[in-house]
Amino acid sequence: MIYKVYYQESATEVPVREKTQTLYLEADSEMDVRLKLKNRNYNIELVQKLEGKYLEYEQNHENYRLEQL
Template sequence: MIYKVYYQNDKKRNPKREDTHSLYLEADTEVEARAQVEAHTEHNIEFIEAMEGSTLAYEQQNPNYKLTEFNE
């Protein structure tokens, strides 16, 4: 499944909506998606959203859509 992860770049600063970024990744579960991001980045995760069906198709039309892959 594809997940959209909303995050802040830094865990040390208070979150600001204007600084929220997102990335897309493939994982079996939301827990696995969170574990991947936490293991490979210093991001402060705000929310993880499952993408499927028409929602995923809409997101894939965005020119900034790109699946993130972490090297083990």
């Protein structure tokens, strides 16, 4: 499954909407996503499973790039 992760670069800073970044990751579950990103110093705001039309839409977006971990 493909997941879209909304995060802040630093876990020590207060989240600011304008600094929120996203990445796309293939994983078995939301917990698997969090475990894969555990070593990065990210403040994860949301992990969202992408499927169906929403996944197609994201894949056609210019910023779509599947992260390889």
